[in-house]
Structure formats: C-alpha cells, structure tokens
Amino acid sequence: AQSVTQLDSQVPVFEEAPVELRCNYSSSVSVYLFWYVQYPNQGLQLLLKYLSGSTLVESINGFEAEFNKSQTSFHLRKPSVHISDTAEYFCAVSFGGTSYGKLTFGQGTILTVHP
Amino acid sequence: DVKVTQSSRYLVKRTGEKVFLECVQDMDHENMFWYRQDPGLGLRLIYFSYDVKMKEKGDIPEGYSVSREKKERFSLILESASTNQTSMYLCAGKGGGLNYGYTFGSGTRLTVV
Numbered sequence: 001a002q003s004v005t006q007l008d009s010q011v012p013v014f015e016e017a018p019v020e021l022r023c024n025y026s027s028s029v030s031v032y033l034f035w036y037v038q039y040p041n042q043g044l045q046l047l048l049k050y051l052s053g054s055t056l057v058e059s060i061n062g063f064e065a066e067f068n069k070s071q072t073s074f075h076l077r078k079p080s081v082h083i084s085d086t087a088e089y090f091c092a093v094s095f096g097g098t099s100y101g102k103l104t105f106g107q108g109t110i111l112t113v114h115p
Numbered sequence: 116d117v118k119v120t121q122s123s124r125y126l127v128k129r130t131g132e133k134v135f136l137e138c139v140q141d142m143d144h145e146n147m148f149w150y151r152q153d154p155g156l157g158l159r160l161i162y163f164s165y166d167v168k169m170k171e172k173g174d175i176p177e178g179y180s181v182s183r184e185k186k187e188r189f190s191l192i193l194e195s196a197s198t199n200q201t202s203m204y205l206c207a208g209k210g211g212g213l214n215y216g217y218t219f220g221s222g223t224r225l226t227v228v
Contacts, residue, residue: 009155032215043221044158044205051215090157092217101146101209102173103217105158 006106021076023091030096033074039087121220134193138206146209147189151202196227
C-alpha cells in the first residue's frame with residue numbers, strides 16, 4: 001500500500017539551531033513530493049516541491065529538501081531556524097499510476113522554536 | 116496557481132442535519148479534492164473529482180457524498196451530520212503542466228453539536 005510517514009510528531013529546537021523533519025514514503029511507482037506549512041489558525045501553504053530534475057529543492061525562506069529515491073525519503077532541513085518558523089509541517093506525496101493526482105499526507109510534524 | 120475559495124470559515128450544525136460545504140476554483144482545472152484535517156492524523160482524503168459529474172472515493176468516504184455539476188464547483192455533503200464529523204475541512208484544486216501543484220482553500224471548521 002502507498003503511504004507517507006512523518007517520523008516525528010513534535011520537534012522542539014532552540015532558535016538558530018539546525019533542524020531536520022523526516023518524511024518517508026512507500027511506493028514502487030514514480031512520485032511527486034511536497035512539503036506544506038501551516039501556521040497557527042491559517043491554511044496550508046506550499047513550502048517546496050520536487051517534480052523532476054535536481055533532487056535538492058529549496059524554498060525562499062531557507063528550507064531545503066532532498067529526494068532520495070533509494071531511501072524513499074524527502075527530509076526537510078533548515079540550517080538555522082527562527083521563532084517565526086514555529087508551525088506544523090506536512091509532507092505529501094502524489095503517487096504515479098492511476099491515482100488521478102491525489103495527494104497522500106503524512107501525519108504532520110509540529111516544529112516549535114524556542115528563544 | 117489555482118485559486119480555491121471555501122464559502123464558510125466556521126460552521127456550527129446540529130446532529131442529523133444535512134450539511135453542504137462549498138468550494139469554488141477560478142481556473143479550468145479538472146481535479147478537485149476534499150480532505151479533513153484532525154490533530155495527529157494529518158489530512159485524509161474524503162472524495163475527489165477528475166471531471167464534471169465524475170467522482171471517486173478517497174480513504175474515508177463513509178458519511179459523505181459529493182457533487183460536481185460544474186467544473187469550477189465541488190461540494191461536500193454530510194448526509195446526516197454526526198459529532199465525529201466535527202473537523203477542519205479543506206478543499207484543493209490541482210494544476211498541471213508547468214504549474215503542476217495543488218492549491219488549498221482556507222478551510223471550513225465544522226462543529227457538530
């Protein structure tokens with residue numbers, strides 16, 4: 001079965017520390033990969049996506065994620081976090097084949113940045 | 116990107132009521148989706164539609180139905196609302212080609228009392 005797993009439900013870090021939010025998926029077909037962010041009381045915003053090409057993708061606010069096909073992973077990283085990065089982060093996968101492009105989400109990771 | 120509008124931000128309904136959640140996209144895209152979001156469970160797919168009058172069940176369709184009479188509008192229907200349907204509901208539209216990606220509405224927080 002196709003599934004997406006975010007390995008950490010909560011990640012507390014101090015400001016200016018590095019962070020990694022982990023995401024693994026299970027699939028034997030091609031995939032498109034996404035990270036979304038949800039700030040408190042707001043909707044989902046696209047952070048970054050991998051469709052093809054370079055396996056390292058970056059967002060405008062310093063996050064990056066690397067598609068690792070052999071490990072079936074798409075971990076999200078930031079070298080130095082800010083208080084404003086406190087939010088819930090969702091990994092999502094669009095599986096190939098006859099899925100009609102539907103997105104399957106992980107359970108979410110709550111990132112809390114402490115001063 | 117597709118712009119997606121959900122008509123209500125908050126709704127309170129009584130158990131047993133029939134509830135309609137409306138979603139409109141402003142682009143000519145075929146694929147639209149309804150998710151519900153619950154703490155610790157992420158977003159789970161209820162139904163999706165890949166064309167007018169075409170619909171497919173998602174992972175948790177029980178207690179829900181959908182309607183897609185026009186390409187721009189995708190409605191989620193709770194036939195008889197129950198307290199376990201209290202949740203945040205998110206609609207999404209999917210763009211293709213060079214603009215492949217998904218745009219989500221701002222969500223409807225439904226409380227069933």
